[in-house]
Amino acid sequence: MDTTQAGATGGSCAKFEFSDKGNGKATISGGAIDRILGNKAGQYTARARVKANINTSTEPLFIVSVQDSRSPFTPFPSAKGSAETADKMFSAKNIGSAWTWVEVPFYWDGVTPIELWTGRKGGYEPDLIFWEDIVEFVVKE
Numbered sequence: 001m002d003t004t005q006a007g008a009t010g011g012s013c014a015k016f017e018f019s020d021k022g023n024g025k026a027t028i029s030g031g032a033i034d035r036i037l038g039n040k041a042g043q044y045t046a047r048a049r050v051k052a053n054i055n056t057s058t059e060p061l062f063i064v065s066v067q068d069s070r071s072p073f074t075p076f077p078s079a080k081g082s083a084e085t086a087d088k089m090f091s092a093k094n095i096g097s098a099w100t101w102v103e104v105p106f107y108w109d110g111v112t113p114i115e116l117w118t119g120r121k122g123g124y125e126p127d128l129i130f131w132e133d134i135v136e137f138v139v140k141e
Contacts, residue, residue: 013133016120025119041110043140052092053129060089066106069115
């Protein structure tokens with residue numbers, strides 16, 4: 001955890017830096033999400049509050065993915081019956097150097113084991129850092 005970022009909720013946040021060994025990620029899975037969503041099928045949005053140390057990079061390196069925890073890298077659909085998946089990559093230019101929200105819509109059947117992972121793709125742009133301080137789920141009414 002990083003406690004150096006002004007405006008971080010509760011004074012600390014996750015820090016995602018360059019790695020030549022692969023992706024840096026934070027995950028939430030299992031009962032934690034089930035309880036938040038009430039084990040109810042429906043349309044939701046996963047949101048993360050993030051920022052980057054630079055705002056010029058156009059390389060999509062920050063990911064938000066809602067997926068089946070039994071089958072990593074198998075994202076849920078973005079809507080019921082959709083072929084579009086619930087994973088998005090964002091660049092530092094998309095995010096910017098001030099706290100902002102990035103979002104991914106998804107449909108959950110209320111049964112399939114669910115996992116949210118956020119983080120930084122490894123192996124690119126060693127000077128680029130992302131910070132994340134809040135992740136939340138929003139029910140589409």
